[in-house]
Amino acid sequence: MxxxxxxxxxxxxxxxxxxxxxxxxxxxxxxxxxxxxxxxxxxxxxxxxxxxxxxxxxxxxxxxxxxxxxxxxxxxxxxxxxxxxxxxxxxxxxxxxxxxxxxxxxxxxxxxxxxxxxxxxxxxxxxxxxxxxxxxTGDSPLTARETDVLRAARDGASVAAIAAELFLSEGTVRNHLSAAIGKTGASNRTEAVLVAVGNGWL
The missing domain is CATH 3.40.50.2300 (Response regulator)
Known part of the structure; x- marks a missing residue:
C-alpha cells in the first residue's frame, strides 16, 4: 500500500x-x-x-x-x-x-x-x-492583540488605519505598539515587526 x-x-x-x-x-x-x-x-x-x-x-x-x-x-x-x-x-x-x-x-x-x-x-x-x-527563543512574548496590531503595521499602515481595521481606538493601538516595541527590544515599530517576523511570531 x-x-x-x-x-x-x-x-x-x-x-x-x-x-x-x-x-x-x-x-x-x-x-x-x-x-x-x-x-x-x-x-x-x-x-x-x-x-x-x-x-x-x-x-x-x-x-x-x-x-x-x-x-x-x-x-x-x-x-x-x-x-x-x-x-x-x-x-x-x-x-x-x-x-x-x-x-x-x-x-x-x-x-x-x-x-x-x-x-x-x-x-x-x-x-x-x-x-x-x-x-x-521561547514562546512569543506578545499578547494576541499586540500580535494583531503588529501584523496590521507590517505594511507601514498608519495608526488611524490600524485602528479602523481592528476596530480599536488610536490610543489603544499606540499602547499595543508601544508594548510590542518594548517586548521585542526594538527602537521603533518597523524594527519590532522585523524582530517578530524573524522569530516567526507573526
Missing part, C-alpha cells in the same frame, strides 16, 4: 519538483497538488491523504492555519510542514496547530521521503537545528 500524499505550495515550480522527487519513491504516491491553504483543506476532505506536506507562506490561509483546518477536514491525515522559512516561532505554532513534523525545503529528497514515512508511522519529525532554536 502506497502512502498517499497531498502537496500544498504556492510556487508551482517547487510543488512540481517535490511531486517529481517524492513520486520516484516506490511507496509514495502524490494524489493532489494545490497552491493555496484553502485548496489544501478542500483536497484533504476530497482525497483523505495519509500525509499532507504544507508550505507556511501561502496567500490567503497560511500553512499553519491550513494545518489545523486539514486536520479537522481529514482527521486521519498527518501534516508535515515543509518551508523555506525555518523560524522557531513557526515551528512552535505549527506543532500547536497539530503538525506532526517540520522540515526545511533544502532537506535532501531521501530524508524528506523518510520524514514522510516516519510521520505516517505515527512519529514526530522536527528539524533538529530548528528545535534547538525554538527552545532558546
Amino acid at each position: 502506497s502512502i498517499r500524499l497531498l502537496l500544498a505550495d504556492d510556487q508551482a515550480l517547487v510543488r512540481g519538483a517535490l511531486s517529481a522527487l517524492l513520486g520516484l519513491e516506490p511507496d509514495l504516491e502524490v494524489v493532489a497538488e494545490v497552491g493555496t491553504g484553502e485548496d489544501a483543506v478542500t483536497a484533504a476532505a476530497e482525497h483523505t491523504p495519509d500525509v499532507a506536506l504544507l508550505d507556511v507562506e501561502m496567500p490567503g490561509m497560511d500553512g499553519i492555519a491550513a494545518c489545523a483546518a486539514v486536520r479537522e477536514a481529514s482527521p486521519g491525515t498527518r501534516v508535515l510542514i515543509v518551508t523555506t522559512f525555518g523560524r522557531p516561532g513557526y515551528l512552535r505554532r505549527a506543532l500547536q496547530a497539530g503538525a506532526a513534523g517540520f522540515v526545511v525545503k533544502d532537506t535532501p529528497a531521501p530524508q524528506l521521503a523518510d520524514a514522510v514515512r516516519r510521520i505516517h508511522q505515527g512519529l514526530r519529525v522536527v528539524d533538529p537545528a530548528l528545535a534547538t532554536d525554538s527552545l532558546l
